[in-house]
Amino acid sequence: MKYLEEYRDPESTRKYSQAIEKLVTKPWTLMEICGGQTHAIVRYGLDDLLPASVTLVHGPGCPVCVTPIELIDKAILLAARPEVALCSFGDMLRVPGSHLDLLSARAAGGDVRIVYSPLDAVRIAREEPTKEVVFFAVGFETTAPANAMAVAQANSLNLKNFSLLVSHVLVPPAMEAILSSSNNRIQGFLAAGHVCAIMGYTEYEPIAAKYRVPIVVTGFEPLDLLQGIYLCLKQLEEGRVEVENQYARFVRREGNIPAQKLMAEIFEVVDRRWRGVGNIPQSGLGLKSAYSRFDAERKFGLADVHVEESPECMAGQVLRGIIKPHECAAFGARCTPEHPLGAPMVSSEGACAAYYRYRQVKHDAPSAA
Numbered sequence: 001m002k003y004l005e006e007y008r009d010p011e012s013t014r015k016y017s018q019a020i021e022k023l024v025t026k027p028w029t030l031m032e033i034c035g036g037q038t039h040a041i042v043r044y045g046l047d048d049l050l051p052a053s054v055t056l057v058h059g060p061g062c063p064v065c066v067t068p069i070e071l072i073d074k075a076i077l078l079a080a081r082p083e084v085a086l087c088s089f090g091d092m093l094r095v096p097g098s099h100l101d102l103l104s105a106r107a108a109g110g111d112v113r114i115v116y117s118p119l120d121a122v123r124i125a126r127e128e129p130t131k132e133v134v135f136f137a138v139g140f141e142t143t144a145p146a147n148a149m150a151v152a153q154a155n156s157l158n159l160k161n162f163s164l165l166v167s168h169v170l171v172p173p174a175m176e177a178i179l180s181s182s183n184n185r186i187q188g189f190l191a192a193g194h195v196c197a198i199m200g201y202t203e204y205e206p207i208a209a210k211y212r213v214p215i216v217v218t219g220f221e222p223l224d225l226l227q228g229i230y231l232c233l234k235q236l237e238e239g240r241v242e243v244e245n246q247y248a249r250f251v252r253r254e255g256n257i258p259a260q261k262l263m264a265e266i267f268e269v270v271d272r273r274w275r276g277v278g279n280i281p282q283s284g285l286g287l288k289s290a291y292s293r294f295d296a297e298r299k300f301g302l303a304d305v306h307v308e309e310s311p312e313c314m315a316g317q318v319l320r321g322i323i324k325p326h327e328c329a330a331f332g333a334r335c336t337p338e339h340p341l342g343a344p345m346v347s348s349e350g351a352c353a354a355y356y357r358y359r360q361v362k363h364d365a366p367s368a369a
């Protein structure tokens, strides 16, 4: 645990919590963007260390949660084709589509394989030329460089049997969608450190200025998060609006330029539908036309599918910070990790999964089943 224990030190945690207590004079509502940050906050009980006047709400930064239900259905349709090997990270397998999930598709005989990198899928395509290998490319700016690398590699190897089912989303347009909505209550953001390690944080500067919200680039350990909260609250109390970098041990203002260049070579910005939220203009990445032969939707003629979410699932409100997971009537009763109604209950970064796992709230609610 070298280099980790100092970021989980109880004495330093206590000191930060006391400093926050001393600092705050008014009620404030902050949102942490990333599902990994949500899990750390709930797991370590960091929100319980804050004054009652400070509210933390959880943001849309769980890539599995925001992948549109239509894309899950398309992945299931692909997995049912005998020539296709559908490759995915493991946390997509239990995410419910409109009727099934990928795990059920595999149980029904589909060739669904868990991989740890999109480059594993490229290797499978090389080793098994009779298979059509499709990688389910889900995620924010953090996973886009590796997926761009996989396409670049498949292109240079002239692979004809490799493609991506793309569902990439971008953080800044989602922040703007939240801030411009009529029921917004967010006054400051903790931005996701790993996204900023790739993209830097210049994109956040016009957002902070336009909406008058402090944004603090923040890491994932308890002390990172408490320090990020402290910096954000300090700006609010002092009437300042800036983008600050708490995660300077990993993040530079300009980000990772080679990774950004690779992304820009392969992907372009497109409109994207977010599960539970709806369409957000210019909020995703799609393959550029020069690489459209690697686009699985085009290659397999997957027409637009329109399906309805479970009417009980309030994931859209959870992902926009309007309600907390346990305020959903189905939480812990009709919706559990074993029988999820929505993606936030099964994703390793989902807010509903975090509350179910680390908070014993409403688990004993009567089941309507």
Ligand code: SF4
Binding pocket: 312, 313, 314, 315, 318, 325, 328, 329, 330, 331, 332, 335, 336, 340, 341, 342, 343, 344, 345, 352
């Ligand atoms: S608890 Fe279940 S049904 Fe409710 S918002 Fe979360 S995932 Fe959806």
